[in-house]
Amino acid sequence: LASRLPNVGTTIFTVMSALAAEKRAVNLGQGFPDFNCDPRIVDAVAKAMRDGHNQYPPMAGIMPLRQAISGKIANLYGRRYDADTEITVTAGATQALLTAILATVHPGDEVVVLEPNYDSYLPSIELAGGKPVFVTLEAPDYAIPFDKLAAAITPKTRLILINTPHNPTGTVWRAADMRKLEDIVRDTNVLILSDEVYEHMVYDGAPHESVARYPELAQRSFVVSSFGKTYHVTGWKIGYVAAPAALMAEFRKVHQFNVFTVNTPMQYGLTDYLRNPAPYLDLPAFYQQKRDFFREGLAKTRFKLLPCTGTYFQCVDYSAVSTLSEADFSTWLTSEIGVAAIPVSAFYHEAHESGVVRFCFAKQESTLATALERLARL
Ligand code: PMP
Numbered sequence: 167l168a169s170r171l172p173n174v175g176t177t178i179f180t181v182m183s184a185l186a187a188e189k190r191a192v193n194l195g196q197g198f199p200d201f202n203c204d205p206r207i208v209d210a211v212a213k214a215m216r217d218g219h220n221q222y223p224p225m226a227g228i229m230p231l232r233q234a235i236s237g238k239i240a241n242l243y244g245r246r247y248d249a250d251t252e253i254t255v256t257a258g259a260t261q262a263l264l265t266a267i268l269a270t271v272h273p274g275d276e277v278v279v280l281e282p283n284y285d286s287y288l289p290s291i292e293l294a295g296g297k298p299v300f301v302t303l304e305a306p307d308y309a310i311p312f313d314k315l316a317a318a319i320t321p322k323t324r325l326i327l328i329n330t331p332h333n334p335t336g337t338v339w340r341a342a343d344m345r346k347l348e349d350i351v352r353d354t355n356v357l358i359l360s361d362e363v364y365e366h367m368v369y370d371g372a373p374h375e376s377v378a379r380y381p382e383l384a385q386r387s388f389v390v391s392s393f394g395k396t397y398h399v400t401g402w403k404i405g406y407v408a409a410p411a412a413l414m415a416e417f418r419k420v421h422q423f424n425v426f427t428v429n430t431p432m433q434y435g436l437t438d439y440l441r442n443p444a445p446y447l448d449l450p451a452f453y454q455q456k457r458d459f460f461r462e463g464l465a466k467t468r469f470k471l472l473p474c475t476g477t478y479f480q481c482v483d484y485s486a487v488s489t490l491s492e493a494d495f496s497t498w499l500t501s502e503i504g505v506a507a508i509p510v511s512a513f514y515h516e517a518h519e520s521g522v523v524r525f526c527f528a529k530q531e532s533t534l535a536t537a538l539e540r541l542a543r544l
């Protein structure tokens with residue numbers, strides 16, 4: 167069979183989680199919390215099921231949830247998306263990203279990707295027949311080279327994919343960055359796909375710079391988020407996309423034949439929960455405490471800390487500890503030291519070794535403490 171994705175194997179997250187389980191390592195690899203979500207949200211889903219919300223919801227999601235999403239975006243970022251025509255509930259951010267790409271990218275179109283990048287982007291572009299054009303974030307702190315980004319735009323560019331806060335580097339875009347992006351896309355027909363799944367994990371009091379805040383960007387953007395990240399329910403696979411009506415109409419043409427719609431009871435369960443801003447407003451402080459605890463511990467080891475201003479990922483430079491490749495080091499660390507990590511090389515399209523691995527700190531303090539104890543032995 168001629169594969170549509172000849173270069174795709176099993177994702178690094180699956181590989182490292184399996185190895186961590188086999189070796190009984192502390193799993194700081196794949197990004198997910200090791201603690202449970204708020205029981206109230208589970209009760210709300212159970213109630214929705216008991217109340218009979220068990221059949222197909224509307225294709226774009228139940229209206230009360232879409233209204234709650236619209237309200238949240240308006241309150242936080244000042245843009246009012248029409249719940250009827252501009253918001254769609256999706257099966258996680260992954261489906262939103264793939265669907266937006268399939269809906270807009272024609273064979274031969276160029277899609278600009280900043281790397282390192284999340285691993286679903288390239289296969290999604292490839293399935294659409296698009297051509298990825300890479301712009302590499304610059305060492306040592308993963309700065310965005312805006313001159314190179316501008317130079318990457320051609321008449322064939324359909325889409326720029328951005329991700330802030332950024333997986334895997336834990337960096338965030340600032341207002342000045344958004345202004346530079348505005349300058350780059352002004353007078354072009356380039357669309358933006360903005361992956362904002364970590365929107366509620368920005369630290370040190372800084373705001374999340376959603377494209378929704380910037381009218382010139384928002385009018386050409388799909389904004390993607392995920393309830394899995396915000397509410398500690400990565401296994402629920404539910405998120406959403408917001409975009410101007412004309413873009414959303416195209417998105418829905420693909421969505422309705424991709425998943426058609428997303429499970430009903432969780433939509434009801436999330437609606438009431440989302441109406442209360444406290445859980446997402448409290449999230450930065452909740453994760454910042456974990457970040458600080460983890461960084462203070464790592465500062466006492468031979469790993470060199472890289473910046474972490476957002477997400478629940480902390481990257482470290484391990485060059486003082488080992489000369490192994492990132493993949494080999496991650497395997498060794500998992501098998502021999504009992505701490506699983508993700509090689510950052512997995513987020514690049516070709517060989518790229520910088521002696522950096524990613525840890526996930528969405529863990530109980532006791533889990534992080536155990537990992538730190540092991541890392542301190544190196
Ligand atoms: N984008 C990024 C940057 C992510 O880190 C993730 C989660 N791994 C996703 C998208 C996918 O989110 P979801 O689980 O909601 O599909």
Ligand code: GLN
Nearest residue numbers: 177179180195196197333
């Ligand atoms: N987003 C998560 C991460 O980056 C993993 C998601 C997945 O396993 N596909 O670790």
